[in-house]
Amino acid sequence: MSEQVKKFLYVNRKAPYGTIYALESLEVVLIGAAFDQDVSLAFIDDGVFQLTKGQDTKEIGVKNFSPTYRALGDYEVTKLYVEKESLIERGLSTDDLQELTYEDEDDDWAEKPSIRIVSRKEMGELMGNQDVVLSF
Amino acid sequence: MASLHTVNKSPFSINSLKSCLEHANDGDTILLIEDGIYGALKGSEISQIVADKIGSLSIIALEPDMKARGIDSSKILTGIITTNYDGFVELAAKHDVCQAWL
Numbered sequence: 001m002s003e004q005v006k007k008f009l010y011v012n013r014k015a016p017y018g019t020i021y022a023l024e025s026l027e028v029v030l031i032g033a034a035f036d037q038d039v040s041l042a043f044i045d046d047g048v049f050q051l052t053k054g055q056d057t058k059e060i061g062v063k064n065f066s067p068t069y070r071a072l073g074d075y076e077v078t079k080l081y082v083e084k085e086s087l088i089e090r091g092l093s094t095d096d097l098q099e100l101t102y103e104d105e106d107d108d109w110a111e112k113p114s115i116r117i118v119s120r121k122e123m124g125e126l127m128g129n130q131d132v133v134l135s136f
Numbered sequence: 137m138a139s140l141h142t143v144n145k146s147p148f149s150i151n152s153l154k155s156c157l158e159h160a161n162d163g164d165t166i167l168l169i170e171d172g173i174y175g176a177l178k179g180s181e182i183s184q185i186v187a188d189k190i191g192s193l194s195i196i197a198l199e200p201d202m203k204a205r206g207i208d209s210s211k212i213l214t215g216i217i218t219t220n221y222d223g224f225v226e227l228a229a230k231h232d233v234c235q236a237w238l
Contacts, residue, residue: 013155013238021238045155124159128139133235 006131007038012047014136016066017057022050023065025136030068033075040079040130041072044123048086051115053098066098073102078114085120138163140231143172144238147182152237154182157189165194167219167227173197173205176212183213190215198224 010029014021029041043051050066057064072080080100087093100114118126127133141160147153153175156166166189168175175186176197186195190213199218202208209218219227228234 011235013152044159045151120158124161127159127235128137128161128164130233133139133233135236135238 003036005036005038007040007129008032008132008134009040009042009127009130011042011044011127011133011135012050013045015046015049016055017060017062021136022047023063025134026065026068028134028136029072029077030075033072033077036076039077040081040126041077042081042083042123042126044083044086044120046086046090048082048090048092048097051080051082051097051100052092053096069098069100073100073114076102078102078104078112079116080114081116081118081123081126083120083123084117087117137232138165139233139235140164140227141166142234142236143168143175144170144236146171147175148180154185156237157185157193160189160193162192165196165227165231167224168195168197168201168216169224170198170201171205173201173207176202176216177207178211178213187213187215196223196227 010025012025016022055064055066094117097115101111102114103109104112141156141164143153143156143166145152160166177183195216197212197216197218199220
């Protein structure tokens with residue numbers, strides 16, 4: 001089978017527990033990771049709430065899937081673009097987000113941050129530079 | 137590589153049109169469908185934001201959804217054109233990437 005690597009962008013615009021979108025997105029990303037594509041994740045608007053640290057869902061009776069983001073690096077999903085303006089509009093800073101890292105196999109397995117903070121303009125450019133965009 | 141963006145929610149209840157307008161690149165096309173067609177209205181609180189993008193972006197509204205909601209062409213911003221389902225298919229076919237703003 002011929003292998004053509006495509007650029008996939010998963011765009012996340014919803015907060016984590018009010019709707020099923022965030023969890024579904026994460027599941028699709030994990031399934032898609034099996035196909036060795038060039039994967040990026042975008043977190044804009046309420047999507048930035050997906051990455052906050054300290055999530056505890058015990059009292060609302062749903063699964064806390066936030067630890068799963070830490071596993072993405074092991075699936076070679078290492079580019080999580082978070083929009084700065086979306087954070088600021090919601091009173092958040094990078095300190096409010098989980099620390100997500102991956103081990104860079106091209107750099108002696110050095111641990112590097114997966115979260116990359118970008119401006120709205122840069123996010124637009126990123127979106128315009130993809131082969132496939134999947135929205136959640 | 138121009139993209140086709142679809143927006144299907146009213147801009148008066150959800151920010152997807154605004155976010156789409158802020159992320160789309162020059163030359164992209166935005167197709168307003170379902171409740172998204174309300175974003176084409178003139179004289180609304182969002183119409184100036186939409187009007188400012190006409191020219192750098194191609195903004196199109198889907199006629200069947202307009203008709204269903206009693207919105208005719210006289211009610212929408214100058215510069216926004218309309219299309220039907222065949223036009224929707226053509227737009228989808230001629231763009232490399234289609235991005236839905238849910």
